[in-house]
Every structure is written in structure tokens, then in C-alpha cells.
Amino acid sequence: MIAVDLTVNGRQHTLEVASDVFLLEALRDQLGLTGAKECCLEGECGACTVIVDGRSMNSCLILAAEVEGTAIVTVEGLADDGISNLQRSFLDNAAAQCGFCIPGQLMAAAALLQHNPSPTRAEIRQALAGNLCRCAGYEQIATSVYEAAASMAGADEETMR
Amino acid sequence: MTSTGETTELVGRSPHRVGGVDRVTGSQEYVADVRLPDALHIQLVTLDCARARIISIDTARAEEAPGVVMVMTADDLPQPVPRHGPQFQDRPVLAVGETKYHGEPVAAVVAETRRAARAAVELVTVEHEELRGGVFTLADALDPESPLVQSPQLRPDDPFAETNILAEHKYVWGEVDHAEADLVVDNTYQFPMITQFAIEPHGFMAAPQDDGITVWSSVQHPFLLQKTIARILGLPLARVRVLAPDPGGGFGGKQNPKYEPLVAFIALATRRPARLILGLGETFQTVRRTSATIRVRSGFDGDGTIVFQDFLSDFLIGAYVDIADRVVGKSNYLAAGPYRVPNVRIVARALLSHTTPSTAMRGFGIPQLSWARESNIDEAARQLGIDPLKLRLRNLAARGEEFIPGETAADGKWAETLEKAAELIGWDTDLPAGRGRGIAVGLKSGPTTGLSYATVRLLSDGSVVLYSGTSDMGQGARTIFAQIAAGELGTLVGSVRVVMGDTSLVPYDQQTSASRSSVLMGNAVLRACRDIQAKLRALIAAHYDLDESEVVVEEGMVMLPDYEMKITRAVGIALGRLGGEIIGNGELRVEGDPDHPLGGKAVFYELNCTACEVEVDTETGEIDLTRYVTVGDVGRALNPNQVTGQDEGAAIMGLGHTLMERMMLDESGRILNMGAVDYRILTAMDVPHQMISASVENADGPGPYGIKGISEGSLLATAPAVASAVTSACGVVIRDLPITPERIWRAKREQR
Numbered sequence: 001m002i003a004v005d006l007t008v009n010g011r012q013h014t015l016e017v018a019s020d021v022f023l024l025e026a027l028r029d030q031l032g033l034t035g036a037k038e039c040c041l042e043g044e045c046g047a048c049t050v051i052v053d054g055r056s057m058n059s060c061l062i063l064a065a066e067v068e069g070t071a072i073v074t075v076e077g078l079a080d081d082g083i084s085n086l087q088r089s090f091l092d093n094a095a096a097q098c099g100f101c102i103p104g105q106l107m108a109a110a111a112l113l114q115h116n117p118s119p120t121r122a123e124i125r126q127a128l129a130g131n132l133c134r135c136a137g138y139e140q141i142a143t144s145v146y147e148a149a150a151s152m153a154g155a156d157e158e159t160m161r
Numbered sequence: 162m163t164s165t166g167e168t169t170e171l172v173g174r175s176p177h178r179v180g181g182v183d184r185v186t187g188s189q190e191y192v193a194d195v196r197l198p199d200a201l202h203i204q205l206v207t208l209d210c211a212r213a214r215i216i217s218i219d220t221a222r223a224e225e226a227p228g229v230v231m232v233m234t235a236d237d238l239p240q241p242v243p244r245h246g247p248q249f250q251d252r253p254v255l256a257v258g259e260t261k262y263h264g265e266p267v268a269a270v271v272a273e274t275r276r277a278a279r280a281a282v283e284l285v286t287v288e289h290e291e292l293r294g295g296v297f298t299l300a301d302a303l304d305p306e307s308p309l310v311q312s313p314q315l316r317p318d319d320p321f322a323e324t325n326i327l328a329e330h331k332y333v334w335g336e337v338d339h340a341e342a343d344l345v346v347d348n349t350y351q352f353p354m355i356t357q358f359a360i361e362p363h364g365f366m367a368a369p370q371d372d373g374i375t376v377w378s379s380v381q382h383p384f385l386l387q388k389t390i391a392r393i394l395g396l397p398l399a400r401v402r403v404l405a406p407d408p409g410g411g412f413g414g415k416q417n418p419k420y421e422p423l424v425a426f427i428a429l430a431t432r433r434p435a436r437l438i439l440g441l442g443e444t445f446q447t448v449r450r451t452s453a454t455i456r457v458r459s460g461f462d463g464d465g466t467i468v469f470q471d472f473l474s475d476f477l478i479g480a481y482v483d484i485a486d487r488v489v490g491k492s493n494y495l496a497a498g499p500y501r502v503p504n505v506r507i508v509a510r511a512l513l514s515h516t517t518p519s520t521a522m523r524g525f526g527i528p529q530l531s532w533a534r535e536s537n538i539d540e541a542a543r544q545l546g547i548d549p550l551k552l553r554l555r556n557l558a559a560r561g562e563e564f565i566p567g568e569t570a571a572d573g574k575w576a577e578t579l580e581k582a583a584e585l586i587g588w589d590t591d592l593p594a595g596r597g598r599g600i601a602v603g604l605k606s607g608p609t610t611g612l613s614y615a616t617v618r619l620l621s622d623g624s625v626v627l628y629s630g631t632s633d634m635g636q637g638a639r640t641i642f643a644q645i646a647a648g649e650l651g652t653l654v655g656s657v658r659v660v661m662g663d664t665s666l667v668p669y670d671q672q673t674s675a676s677r678s679s680v681l682m683g684n685a686v687l688r689a690c691r692d693i694q695a696k697l698r699a700l701i702a703a704h705y706d707l708d709e710s711e712v713v714v715e716e717g718m719v720m721l722p723d724y725e726m727k728i729t730r731a732v733g734i735a736l737g738r739l740g741g742e743i744i745g746n747g748e749l750r751v752e753g754d755p756d757h758p759l760g761g762k763a764v765f766y767e768l769n770c771t772a773c774e775v776e777v778d779t780e781t782g783e784i785d786l787t788r789y790v791t792v793g794d795v796g797r798a799l800n801p802n803q804v805t806g807q808d809e810g811a812a813i814m815g816l817g818h819t820l821m822e823r824m825m826l827d828e829s830g831r832i833l834n835m836g837a838v839d840y841r842i843l844t845a846m847d848v849p850h851q852m853i854s855a856s857v858e859n860a861d862g863p864g865p866y867g868i869k870g871i872s873e874g875s876l877l878a879t880a881p882a883v884a885s886a887v888t889s890a891c892g893v894v895i896r897d898l899p900i901t902p903e904r905i906w907r908a909k910r911e912q913r
């Protein structure tokens with residue numbers, strides 16, 4: 001067992017893990033953060049997507065031990081209070097059906113918007129290409145991200161005036 | 162059931178999904194997220210081939226491994242090993258003496274942690290002899306030399322017991338053999354093995370509870386599971402509690418019990434909660450769609466009138482029947498489609514195979530039939546030189562027409578759906594060079610029997626609690642029931658709590674399938690609300706010393722002779738000093754008809770028209786979907802955003818089996834491409850450039866406010882529409898799905 005110090009959703013944690021435990025398992029089983037989901041467990045479906053030091057990653061492919069000292073954000077950490085603009089846009093645009101892929105979609109989208117606040121729809125599709133959805137046609141998810149970006153850009157303009 | 166043509170202000174609105182906030186914050190609890198203290202973890206032991214004779218199972222080393230509590234084998238179960246299944250009780254809880262498909266569980270390791278269970282699986286030694294010559298294809302299944310998949314002893318009175326034909330279904334009217342046609346088109350079409358691939362893999366848990374048991378499952382039919390567990394364990398229903406968290410996608414693959422009985426036996430043996438969560442690859446071994454080879458021979462007059470249709474339809478269903486024979490029987494009944502056809506012969510066979518047991522999957526056999534029939538119609542259109550849209554319109558049954566003798570008549574103005582699809586694809590506009598267009602129609606029937614109960618409680622402040630046994634697996638059932646209750650009882654959707662997924666709390670519901678829930682459970686919810694309205698009327702009349710006939714309660718309002726008020730206000734008055742609540746119950750029962758080949762007439766139909774425009778790169782075979790249109794005859798769109806979401810999602814799923822999905826087996830029946838890397842479903846990058854979905858709303862459905870069921874329509878006709886567009890673009894005709902670039906490229910080369 002090894003000790004891994006990291007920050008998750010702004011809080012400091014020390015995980016006690018075997019060296020071969022993946023981050024996804026540590027988040028779900030040790031920290032009770034079950035928002036990130038298990039599906040393919042081989043980095044293809046994106047249901048386990050979290051943000052590590054600002055980059056979206058498949059937590060099923062990262063060892064907990066590898067992320068010592070990093071700052072992780074999961075879907076539970078997208079908003080300190082209530083829900084974020086991005087999450088609200090997903091609700092307004094009916095993007096969530098069964099909802100199982102949605103945490104992963106949200107994290108991939110959040111990471112995109114951190115680096116590219118005004119993505120085109122093509123850029124959104126590309127950034128979320130690693131997040132499989134079987135319920136929806138991907139359209140409403142893309143629209144949610146696009147409109148969230150637009151509303152946040154609008155909000156920034158308001159603040160700047 | 163009647164459609165009163167009534168409405169409330171919430172019909173046609175799209176309030177936020179009930180349960181949406183939980184889904185976007187990660188707090189929605191799926192079965193794998195439920196934490197049970199002291200739970201044991203289970204991993205299945207399976208073999209690396211389809212067919213093997215089990216000689217012995219050595220569990221000693223595994224049982225000694227750290228953290229392992231037990232290893233269950235068939236010997237640990239009651240003898241003979243219990244079997245279950247919705248149609249036939251053929252599926253054993255663990256393999257008995259022989260495995261019949263790749264992935265059939267032979268044993269189960271039970272340990273304190275998942276990691277300990279996984280490690281110990283390697284320590285279980287199953288001495289086995291691989292049996293060569295399994296039944297993996299249709300040819301194998303029909304070969305009299307092939308081994309029998311199922312022991313004849315399981316089917317004592319069955320004339321087919323000594324074959325791999327499980328059942329034959331025949332539907333005949335008119336005189337196909339004497340019908341004269343100017344043109345006969347005769348082709349055979351293939352639909353591959355594909356799998357549901359819900360993003361949430363199946364999950365099952367069980368925990369012993371006083372004199373009974375609690376079972377958790379991502380199941381679509383909680384009451385069927387309750388019945389199965391009660392029977393197998395010999396418990397009264399009241400002592401079996403099924404908790405069914407909203408599934409992360411079902412698509413039919415989570416309808417019927419799979420490994421819950423095994424998990425229940427383990428829980429009882431260990432007297433502890435036990436948990437089995439499948440890996441994605443394991444779901445490929447657990448559920449799939451029926452695959453099919455369908456020969457269609459159709460006769461047409463020179464003007465395009467269909468004279469006869471003759472089907473020989475063979476469905477390979479797998480090692481255990483599950484609900485697959487129902488798929489074969491029900492879908493083939495509609496093989497001839499929504500058309501007026503005077504002479505029809507349909508011979509459909511369900512064939513056993515040493516493969517994953519198939520089960521229900523969205524469309525329930527109709528995508529397979531539509532693929533064959535619509536492609537065949539297109540062939541005729543090409544040979545006759547008739548526009549494929551016009552040919553279909555010529556033969557399309559009109560609303561009220563009994564297009565299958567003795568069956569529910571066409572229940573929609575179906576021509577409107579085709580015309581709308583044609584308009585949206587620009588059917589009559591010029592086609593840019595290098596592009597092709599195709600159009601196709603799919604018809605599916607809703608349920609043929611049904612039983613749904615709903616209970617609604619109108620609380621003293623006008624807010625509402627609603628109980629329903631439907632499973633909300635993404636189609637938005639919670640939301641539409643909340644909309645119905647909110648509209649009838651005059652409250653906000655946000656003030657309606659919808660309780661589902663607990664058999665000890667919600668009243669009986671037969672199942673969630675066949676696009677039934679908005680109509681059957683919807684009507685039960687509506688009736689429960691009307692029950693409350695009637696009770697409120699009586700209380701208000703008594704309070705104001707009026708005759709009941711002077712009080713009207715509807716659409717959230719109470720109307721007195723000289724005064725009106727909202728129900729939310731009236732309820733406080735009606736309940737008086739003691740307060741309390743008003744409870745309403747609703748029941749919707751469709752008895753069916755035991756003499757009908759399907760057990761009853763269709764409650765409604767789902768009719769879809771799909772059209773698409775493609776560009777084909779003949780150098781690489783790649784298809785570019787420039788525009789895709791799907792239109793459904795929905796009665797009313799109770800929640801339009803949810804209808805759009807389901808229609809677009811179904812279309813994308815249809816594009817999956819059309820363009821890229823196929824389970825591949827080797828000579829040992831081993832599935833070669835389990836998992837997300839080697840089995841491709843569409844990603845966000847694969848969607849059509851333009852996706853247009855629309856609904857035809859004539860309020861002519863049997864559900865509340867004239868709604869019909871939806872959610873399956875949009876993948877019924879995807880494949881033939883795309884194939885037709887491909888032929889139109891580059892002349893290549895494909896009859897075997899999926900239409901991969903390789904197949905187009907090869908066909909193009911063969912043409913030269």
C-alpha cells in the first residue's frame with residue numbers, strides 16, 4: 001500500500017492504495033465520488049472522464065499513484081453551490097437521457113471550455129469524440145456545450161462593461 | 162381506452178427532465194453506485210470457447226485465496242439446477258454439465274473485494290473438453306447433422322424437439338401461389354449479430370432480509386424479476402423486494418432476469434449482501450439482438466401495386482430463448498409492412514444456436530424485417546422505373562384500413578409521415594452531383610396485452626406524489642407522468658415527486674417495453690388523477706352544500722356555479738380541519754385475446770419514415786451522410802424535447818447497425834470483438850451533417866391526450882433508407898449489413 005496525496009474538487013486527500021489501483025476505482029470506492037462511471041475500462045468510452053491538472057483524462061487508464069500531487073476535478077466539483085452554467089445548459093437542452101455518460105461528457109466539455117471558451121460545433125464534437133452515448137444523437141449534448149459557451153462569453157462581456 | 166382530445170397546458174411543453182439535476186451533478190444513483198456495507202463481490206468464471214463439456218471444477222485453490230469466501234458451482238445449487246426464462250424456463254442458474262455459449266457462467270467466485278474475486282477466478286480450474294462443431298450460423302442450425310443446442314427433454318411435447326428449430330410461425334392470407342404479378346423480385350438479406358451496448362453494464366445485488374430477500378438490478382421489468390426470484394427461491398412475493406434504480410440505458414437488454422437468481426443464491430448461502438457488476442465485454446456475452454436471414458419474394462403490377470409478398474425468415478436466437486421467440490413471432494406478423502397486400506405468406510423460424518442468448522432490443526425484430534422488405538421494394542422501384550416514394554404511397558394503408566385481416570386497423574394518416582419526410586429531405590429537389598437519396602418506412606406494433614397500476618397522492622398543499630412501476634431508462638417516463646399529473650391536478654412539474662423502482666412501494670406494472678409506457682401507464686396515471694378529481698369534487702360539493710353535478714373539477718381547476726379556484730387551493734378546503742391527502746388509483750388493463758396469434762391485437766402502431774442523402778467515395782467506400790430525416794406518427798408529442806431526444810438517439814443507434822456494428826465469432830464460437838475498441842458504435846464525429854427529426858401529430862393515439870408510444874420508430878427504417886441512398890449515389894446494392902466501406906469498395910470493383 002502506498003500513500004497518495006492529491007486534491008479532489010478543492011479538498012486535500014491522502015489515499016491509501018495498492019500500487020495498481022486505478023484512479024477511477026479510488027475516486028468511486030475510497031472517496032465515494034461515484035459520478036465518474038465504469039463502462040469499457042479501456043479508455044474508449046469516456047464514461048470515466050475526469051480533469052487532472054486542467055486536462056481531461058480517462059480515469060480508468062490512470063493509476064492513482066500517478067496523480068500524486070495533482071488537482072483533480074470530478075462532476076461533483078463542477079459547481080461549489082447549485083449547478084454551473086454548463087450543467088444548466090445540459091438541463092435546458094434536454095441533453096441527459098439515461099444520464100450514464102453525462103458526467104464524462106460534462107468533464108470533457110468543461111476541460112474544452114477552460115482552454116477554448118468559444119468553440120465551434122465541430123470543435124465541440126471533436127473534444128467530445130471520446131465520450132460515447134447510446135441514448136442520444138449527440139446533437140443536444142453539442143448544443144448544450146455551444147450555448148453554455150455563448151452564455152458564459154456573454155456574461156464575461158457584461159462583467160467587463 | 163379513449164383519446165378524449167382533451168389537453169392540459171402542459172401537453173406539448175418540454176419541462177426539464179425529472180431526475181435531470183441528479184444526472185448532471187453525478188448524484189444519480191445507478192445500481193453500481195449503491196453502496197451496501199459488508200457486501201461481497203462476485204466475479205463469474207467462464208470458458209474461452211462456446212461449447213465445452215465440463216468434466217470437473219476444482220475450487221480448492223481459489224477458496225484458499227485471501228479474501229475469498231466461497232466459490233459457487235452448479236453442485237451448490239438445489240438439484241435439479243433451477244431454470245428460468247420469460248417464455249420457457251430453460252436457462253440454468255449456472256451451466257449444467259456443458260456450456261452452450263461463449264461466456265455462459267460455470268462458477269462464481271465470491272470475495273471480500275473485487276480485486277480478490279478477480280484474482281481468485283484465475284485459481285479456479287475447470288477441467289473441460291471443448292466440443293467441436295457448434296451451431297454458430299444459420300446453415301449450422303438447419304443442418305440435421307449439427308448437435309442439438311437444447312436437450313429434447315426440455316421440450317417434451319414439441320414436434321421440433323429433435324431439431325434446432327425452436328418454433329415456426331406462419332401467417333398467411335390470400336393466395337400467394339396463385340397471385341399473378343408483372344414483376345417478381347426475389348432477394349435474401351442478412352442482419353448481423355449486434356449488441357445493445359448500453360453505456361451502463363448490467364449490475365445485480367442481493368441481500369438477505371428477515372424472512373426474505375432484497376434484489377437490486379438495472380432491470381426494466383422489476384415485477385417480472387420479483388416473480389422469478391420468488392418462484393426460484395420458494396418465497397412469497399411479499400417477501401421479495403426488487404429495487405430497480407433507473408437503468409443507464411436498457412434498449413431491451415435489461416428487460417428479463419439474467420444473473421439475479423445466481424446472486425440471490427449467493428446472498429442466501431453467505432447470509433451477506435452480494436454484488437455482481439458486469440464488465441462491458443461480459444455484456445456482449447449476456448445480451449444481443451436476434452440476427453436474421455430473410456428471403457423476400459414480392460410481386461408487383463406494372464404500375465407498382467403490390468400483388469403478393471412471400472417471406473422466409475430465419476432468426477438465429479442463441480442458446481436460451483429469453484424473449485427471442487416472441488421477437489420472431491411478433492415482428493414477422495408485420496413483415497409485409499404498413500401496406501395493402503392482398504396475398505401474403507410469412508414463414509418465420511426461431512433457431513437455437515451456441516451463441517449469446519438474444520433478447521429484446523429496440524425495434525423487437527422490426528429493423529431486421531424492414532431491412533429486407535424495404536430494400537426489396539426499392540429493388541422493385543428501380544426495375545419498374547417508379548419513384549420509390551410514390552410506390553410506397555400507392556400501397557400505403559389508409560387510416561382505418563384493416564391491412565392485416567382481423568388485426569387493428571391502421572391507426573394514423575401514415576401518408577402524412579411519408580410526405581413530411583419527403584419534404585424535409587427535399588425529395589423533389591435537384592440532387593447535387595455524386596449524391597444519392599433513399600427513403601424507407603418502418604412499422605412496429607405496440608403492446609398486445611398490458612396491465613399497469615398507478616397511485617397518485619394529492620397532498621394538502623397541492624403537491625403530488627406519484628407511484629409507478631415503469632422503468633425510466635432514459636426515455637423520460639418520470640417526466641411525462643409528472644406532466645400528466647401536474648396538468649390534471651394544477652401544480653408544477655417540480656412539485657410532483659415520482660417514485661419508481663421499488664416493488665414494495667409502487668403498485669404492479671407488467672413491464673417497460675414495446676413503447677407502451679406513455680399509453681398504458683400514462684392512462685393509469687391519468688385515471689388515478691381523475692379518481693382524485695372525483696373525490697375532490699365530492700368533498701368540495703359537501704363542503705359548499707352543493708350537488709356534485711354543480712361542481713366541475715378538471716385541468717387543475719375546481720369550478721363552482723359562481724366561483725372557480727385552483728385545485729392547489731381547493732384541496733386544503735376539501736380536507737378540512739384534519740388535513741391529510743387525497744389518494745387516487747388508476748388501472749389500465751388490456752386483456753388481449755388468447756385466440757389471436759400474438760395474444761392480442763396491437764394497442765397502437767409506431768410508424769416511421771426515414772429518408773437520407775449520402776455521398777459515397779467509391780475509392781474508399783466511405784459514406785458521408787449529408788442529410789438524415791426521421792419522422793414519426795406520434796399522436797401527440799407530450800414532451801417534444803424528449804421525443805426529439807429519443808428519435809435522434811434511435812436514429813444514431815440505427816446508423817450503428819447500418820454502418821458499423823457486428824459481433825464477430827471465430828470457429829469456436831468465441832466472440833472476437835467484445836468491448837468498445839473492437840466493436841464500433843457511433844461517436845459524436847460520425848453523426849450526419851444535418852439531422853432533422855419531426856413528428857406528425859393528429860391526436861389519434863389511445864394514450865392520454867391522443868398520444869401514441871414512441872422511442873422505437875426511428876431505428877426501424879434506417880438501414881434500408883441508407884442502402885437505398887447508397888445505391889442511388891453509386892449504383893452499388895448491398896444486402897448484408899453493416900454497409901461498411903469495405904463492402905462498398907468490393908461491390909464497386911465487382912461491378913467493373
